[in-house]
Amino acid sequence: SSGAEPVGGVAGALSSILQTPYNPQQAAQTRRYPAILGGAPDPSPAGEEHGYGVVDSGAKANVTAGLGLNSSGSKSSFLPPRSASSTAASTEIGDASPTPSHSSGVVVLEPADQTVAANGTAGGSSFALPPPPEEPSSSGPSILPKRIIPDPNDVSEINEKAYNGVPIPSAHDSSHKKREWLMQMNQTLEDTAVGLLDPNILPLSTIMNGWAKQKSSEGARMVEMWLDRVHSEYNSENPHGVHPTARMYTMAVDAWAKSNGGAAAARRAEALLERMDRLYREGGGRHEALKPTTGIFNAVINAWARSREKIAPSRAEQILAWMEKLRDTGGEDLDISPDKYTFNTVIHAYAKSGAKESATKAHRILDNMNQMYREGNSSVKPDTITYNVVINAYAKSGGKGAAQEAEHLLQRMHMMYDQGDLSVKPNVVTYGAVIDAFAKSMERNAAARADALLANMVALHQSDQVRHSDLRPNTYVFNTVINAWAKSKERGAAAKAEEMLVAMDRLHASGFPGLKPDAFTYTAVIDAYAKSGFR
Numbered sequence: 001s002s003g004a005e006p007v008g009g010v011a012g013a014l015s016s017i018l019q020t021p022y023n024p025q026q027a028a029q030t031r032r033y034p035a036i037l038g039g040a041p042d043p044s045p046a047g048e049e050h051g052y053g054v055v056d057s058g059a060k061a062n063v064t065a066g067l068g069l070n071s072s073g074s075k076s077s078f079l080p081p082r083s084a085s086s087t088a089a090s091t092e093i094g095d096a097s098p099t100p101s102h103s104s105g106v107v108v109l110e111p112a113d114q115t116v117a118a119n120g121t122a123g124g125s126s127f128a129l130p131p132p133p134e135e136p137s138s139s140g141p142s143i144l145p146k147r148i149i150p151d152p153n154d155v156s157e158i159n160e161k162a163y164n165g166v167p168i169p170s171a172h173d174s175s176h177k178k179r180e181w182l183m184q185m186n187q188t189l190e191d192t193a194v195g196l197l198d199p200n201i202l203p204l205s206t207i208m209n210g211w212a213k214q215k216s217s218e219g220a221r222m223v224e225m226w227l228d229r230v231h232s233e234y235n236s237e238n239p240h241g242v243h244p245t246a247r248m249y250t251m252a253v254d255a256w257a258k259s260n261g262g263a264a265a266a267r268r269a270e271a272l273l274e275r276m277d278r279l280y281r282e283g284g285g286r287h288e289a290l291k292p293t294t295g296i297f298n299a300v301i302n303a304w305a306r307s308r309e310k311i312a313p314s315r316a317e318q319i320l321a322w323m324e325k326l327r328d329t330g331g332e333d334l335d336i337s338p339d340k341y342t343f344n345t346v347i348h349a350y351a352k353s354g355a356k357e358s359a360t361k362a363h364r365i366l367d368n369m370n371q372m373y374r375e376g377n378s379s380v381k382p383d384t385i386t387y388n389v390v391i392n393a394y395a396k397s398g399g400k401g402a403a404q405e406a407e408h409l410l411q412r413m414h415m416m417y418d419q420g421d422l423s424v425k426p427n428v429v430t431y432g433a434v435i436d437a438f439a440k441s442m443e444r445n446a447a448a449r450a451d452a453l454l455a456n457m458v459a460l461h462q463s464d465q466v467r468h469s470d471l472r473p474n475t476y477v478f479n480t481v482i483n484a485w486a487k488s489k490e491r492g493a494a495a496k497a498e499e500m501l502v503a504m505d506r507l508h509a510s511g512f513p514g515l516k517p518d519a520f521t522y523t524a525v526i527d528a529y530a531k532s533g534f535r
Contacts (some may be wrong), residue, residue, distance in 0.1 A: 012130050131479035169207065182210050186222070189229060195236035197229070204230065208248060212255035220255035220265065224272070246288045249276045250296045257303035266315070269303035292334065297323050298341050305349040313358065316349040339379040343369050345388050351393035359405070361399040362390045383423045387413055387432050403446065406437040406455075427470035431457045432477045439484035447488035450481045451496070474514045478504050479521050486528035497528040 010342040171176045185207045189197070204226065211222035227249065233242040250274055256269040273296055280290040301319050304312045320343075326336045347365050350358040366382055373381045387409055413426045431453060438450040454477055461471040477502060485497035501517055508515045 006290060072352070102473060102491055112161070124499065168203070171481065176403070177352055178210060179214070182214075185495065189226070193233050194229075195243055197233045197238060199242060200240070200242050200260055203248070204242070205251075208251050208366060212251050212258070213262070214255075215258045217259045217261045217265065219258040220261070220268070223252045223255040224268075242289070243289055244279075246276065246291060246293050247275070249290065249310070250299055253296055253303065255298040257299055260306075262307050263309045264313070266300075266303040266307040266309070266312070269300045270315075270319070273297065273300045290324070292336060294323070294336050294339060294342065297336065298339075298345060301342060302343045302351070305345050305352060308352055310353060310355075313346070313349040313353050316346045337379065340369070340381060340383065340386070343380060344389060347393065348390045351389050354396045355395045356399040359390070359393040359399065359402060362393040363405070368388050381423065384413070384425055384427060384430065386425060388433055390425075391430060391433040391437065395433050395440060398440050403434070403437040403441040403443065403449070406434045407449075410434050410453075425470070428457070428472060428477060433469070434482060435477055435480045435484070437482050440486065441489060445490075445495070447481070447484040447490065447493060450484040451500075453476070454481050472514065473507065473512065475504070475516060475518055475521070478515065479518070479524060482521060482524045482528070485525045494525075494528040494532040497525045501525050 006062040016097060034390065086267045095371055169181045185202060192198075192202070208223045208226050209225070211219045213219070214222075227244065230242055230248060233246060253269040253272050256272070259265045261268075273292070276290045276296070277292050279287045280292060283290070288463045295516040297319060301316045304315045304319070309315075318373045323336055323338050323342065326334055327338070343365055347362045350362040350365075366386060369380045369382045369386065391406045391409050394402040394409075410426055410430055413430065417425045435450045435453050438453070454473070457471050457477070458473050459467045461473065465472075482500045485493045485500065501521055504515055504517050508517075
């Protein structure tokens, strides 16, 4: 795990992929391009290289042997050296992949106010959140964990294939068929008098979950409509024991979180949590099934993180403070405590805001998680996804030194993994985020640093494709390095971007199906030449 640094960008670190030297100027003059660039390889016997280096079936071993070697033949380090002027690295939600870096950069939002409300009411177990200010909605791609709450898809209350003669659609049925079934259930509900709803005819959890999976504001409204009907049934002393549960509220909150409804959806999710908490505290024992859980708090934080609002990070921290107050004052009655997913989602809220201060605040939460873990709280131990999201926050912030901080976190992960902590193993998402941080930094030698990181990742993967299967290169990381070269003002940057394009094609031909140039690849290479003034 130690050795010399890869040298010379693509020409030094990935030159073996090219098999024979690729000269873009010469290729343009002779009009003899690799196949991916518009040429056609000359017929040649199996096992023989073409004149412009397209790898054959036996070349993969040569690719492996050459990656990560410098001019002296020593193996290059996969732990990039730290800058002497840099600060010490800090010591970790499902996978979260950073948004590809385009030449236009990132949208930087204003930092959110970090004032955390902490005023409780006389009861000691309640927490008054200040009303969120009105903010215009914003949009953008999501980089959230695959799941941060217990999966409501795991419905065990039913085994039958149909209810009331209507077949229940399977997971493989079309969305149209699923929606048709849900509409039939809605009609059956409308035809059923209040107080007579039979869960053996209308499978409540299945229907509510079905609407939640529509991932729309309509779906979220339908889930909440069914929840309100359950309350009406309970107040009418339904003979079948229909009553609202914390799980139903969690599904409703999760539906709003995934509705893409921005701040309005987050406010609805928060209002549902406050309603459930109030009913539990003031119900005189009638609503024991509405005892708040860590899961529903996580779901509300998730709703704010997905909203992409400027106020989302501060709002997420306020809800986190509410959880901590309940943990400290709720006694044995409540079992609420922030866990890894809670903190991860708050970090996501900061990462998605894109403000320069957000990365520092996300890093602070990571440090707090590590401190709590060292003090004995194993539920908040940071993992690979935690580190990935903090690194992504640095990439999005674009602040001075952000790329170096991201690289230090990568170093830290490698060190911890080598010491036996398998939960923080760097993966292709980690490397992609660090490379993205350099691509967006616009700093001197940023493209070369991104190039070397990619070479290290590929070398690690090739050294043990089983152990490092999660470091398998993909189109995104190559595109990010090409984008870094496109943004670079260094001499020869455009040619290096084109060399990366050729390297992608040759790796793809040698057995990497997930590594195929796409429209962004070509656009970035063209952009590199447009900025260089060459041909």
